[in-house]
Each structure stands twice: as structure tokens, then as C-alpha cells.
Amino acid sequence: xxxxxxxxxxxxxxxRTASDRVSQMRREQQKKDRRRVLAIWGAAAVVIAIIxxxxxxxxxxxxxxxxDLSAVKSFEYASGAHTQAPVxxxxxxxxxxxxxxxxxxxxxxxxxxxxENAVHSLEHGAVWITYKPDLPKADVDKLKDLTPxxxxxxxxxxxxxxxxVVSAWGKQLLLTGAxxxxxEPFIKEYRQGPQTPEPGALCTGGTDxxxxxxTPQVPMDGTASPSATPSTxASPSATPSPSAS
Numbered sequence: 001x002x003x004x005x006x007x008x009x010x011x012x013x014x015x016r017t018a019s020d021r022v023s024q025m026r027r028e029q030q031k032k033d034r035r036r037v038l039a040i041w042g043a044a045a046v047v048i049a050i051i052x053x054x055x056x057x058x059x060x061x062x063x064x065x066x067x068d069l070s071a072v073k074s075f076e077y078a079s080g081a082h083t084q085a086p087v088x089x090x091x092x093x094x095x096x097x098x099x100x101x102x103x104x105x106x107x108x109x110x111x112x113x114x115x116e117n118a119v120h121s122l123e124h125g126a127v128w129i130t131y132k133p134d135l136p137k138a139d140v141d142k143l144k145d146l147t148p149x150x151x152x153x154x155x156x157x158x159x160x161x162x163x164x165v166v167s168a169w170g171k172q173l174l175l176t177g178a179x180x181x182x183x184e185p186f187i188k189e190y191r192q193g194p195q196t197p198e199p200g201a202l203c204t205g206g207t208d209x210x211x212x213x214x215t216p217q218v219p220m221d222g223t224a225s226p227s228a229t230p231s232t233x234a235s236p237s238a239t240p241s242p243s244a245s
Contacts, residue, residue, distance in 0.1 A: 002086060023034070023086050026090050028204075029170055044178060058061050060185060067181045067184075067185045068182070071173060073172045074170060075095050075170045076170065079096075079169075079197030080158045080197070081097065082099065082100070082101040083098045083101075084215065086116065087099065087115065088219075089119075091167075091172060092159060093118070093128065093130050093160070093166045094118075094119050094167075095119075095122065095171060095172050096169050096170050097119065099117070099120075100114065100116035100117045100207075100215045102117060102207045102214070103179045103202065104118045104121045104153060104214075105122075105203070105204055105206050105207065106150060106151055106152055107122075107153065107154075108154045108155075109209070110155075111155070111156065112151065112157060112158065112202060112217070112235075113209045114209050114216075114217055117206065117207055117213075117214055117215060118155075119202060122168060122169040123198050123201070124151070124203050125151050125169075125192035125196040126153055127151065127166060127167065127168045127169075127186070128153045128168070129143055129146075129153065129154045129164065129165075129166050129183070130154075130157035130160060130164070130167070130179075131143060131154075131155075131157065131160070131163065131165075132154055132157070132164075135163060136157075139177060139178035139179075139230050142179070143164065143178050146184070148191065150203060151191055151203050152187070152191065162175055163175065163178075163184070164176075164177055164178060166187070168190035168191065168195065168196075169196055169197060171190045171193075171195060175188050
């Protein structure tokens, strides 16, 4: 039979060994936990980096392909100033100012239209696409395809400073032609845009530029000439009185 002291030493040694094993297992488990946490954070960092990279690329790509409207000129005009007399405008074509009490019916015109009636349509939120009369037919046809069905006027215009000029109330942009990529963004931005004095007001039921409600055109020699005829005539029954707003 072993001495009792020897048994106590062995028991203590066994307990120390067991404690050491537990401590070692805890250390190993802690190492595994740290590696797992680091792996999770590493994976999360990779995912975040990929997302940030994708968003950055998308934004840069979008900005690179976005047409530049920085060349749009802005003008300040008070609305609601009506006159039945011809008006001498500062801009060519005009983008605001005094105008006829009756608006021009929105649509596609094959001949010039009265400025004063067209400006009233701009006040209602229309865009006015004008082009030089000698613009090739293929380009004119392209402009017709790009002209919205409502709140838009397309017409030739003498003496333009560019092949195509697109205007809205207080806004104007000179374009290089029918293929200029800035045309559609301009229409999207300013047709019924925030600068419109009377958004949603009528763009039909006015004048087609040929009746008594149209302002007579005054050519360079100062004599009045007949107004324009639209390619799609307006309904005769839709003509308002000159007191229309």
C-alpha cells in the first residue's frame, strides 16, 4: 500500500496536468475564435470593397456618358405680360418676355411661326425646337421624330445662330445639328420644367399662326406678312378669344 503522502502528490499532479490541458484547450479555442473573426472581417472587407468599387464605377460611367448641359444659357423674364403688337425680342429665337394673349398650338410646323404666340406656349411649359430652313430633309425628319407629342413646337427659323436651337422659357441651347446628343436631355430637363411660369396650362386650342389671334410677322422691310401654316392644322373650333391667359 502506497504512502498517503505519495497519493496526495500524485492527485495534485494529475489536477495540474488536467488544468494545464484545459488552459491549453482554451488557448487553442481562443486562437481559432480569433482566426474565425479575422476571416469574417476579412471577407466583409472584401465584399464592402467590391460594392464600393462597383458603385464608384457606375457613378463615373454614368457621369462620363451624361450629356453636358453646361452650355445652356439662362434668362430672367417676368411672365404674364400680354400684348397684341409685334415684339422685338433680344434673343433669337426668343425665350421669354411680352407675348400675344393667345398661345401657339403645340405641334410640328413646316414654315415659321409667330414669335409672340410661340413665347406664350413657352410660358405654358413647351419647348421650342427651331432649325435653319436649309437644314437637310433627313435631319428635319429626325427632329420630327425627337419632338414630343405634347408641349413641344418644331419649326424652321430664319437667322438662327446655329443649325438647331432648342428653347424653353428662360432657357436656350445652341446645337450642332439634329444628331446633337444634348437635345433630348434638354427636352427632358426643361419641358414643363421648374422654370415654367404656368406649368400644365393649355398648349392646344390656341392659334395655328394663321388666324386673327396670331401676331402678324414683320419681316426686315417692316411690312407685315402672312403667318405660318402648320403641317397639322389646328381645329378651327378650338380658337380662344384674345382675352385668354
